Amino acid sequence: MAASEEASFKKRKQEALGQWGVPAQEKAPAKVQVYLQRFRPQDYQRLLEANSSREPTGESTS
Numbered sequence: 001m002a003a004s005e006e007a008s009f010k011k012r013k014q015e016a017l018g019q020w021g022v023p024a025q026e027k028a029p030a031k032v033q034v035y036l037q038r039f040r041p042q043d044y045q046r047l048l049e050a051n052s053s054r055e056p057t058g059e060s061t062s
Contacts, residue, residue: 009046027051 016032028036028047036044 010050013047013050 027033033044033047036047
């Protein structure tokens with residue numbers, strides 16, 4: 001994804017999450033994630049990429 005596309009997506013993501021009442025630094029609610037996964041798989045993949053890029057490295061999830 002080009003840098004301009006990524007910046008545009010991040011802006012749209014923040015706006016969309018704002019409409020749901022979720023601050024941009026938090027994860028999207030499960031309902032939103034399920035909707036994206038089922039009906040907008042490309043946006044869901046971008047959400048996963050955005051979430052993985054901001055998580056700190058070196059932490060275990062177990």
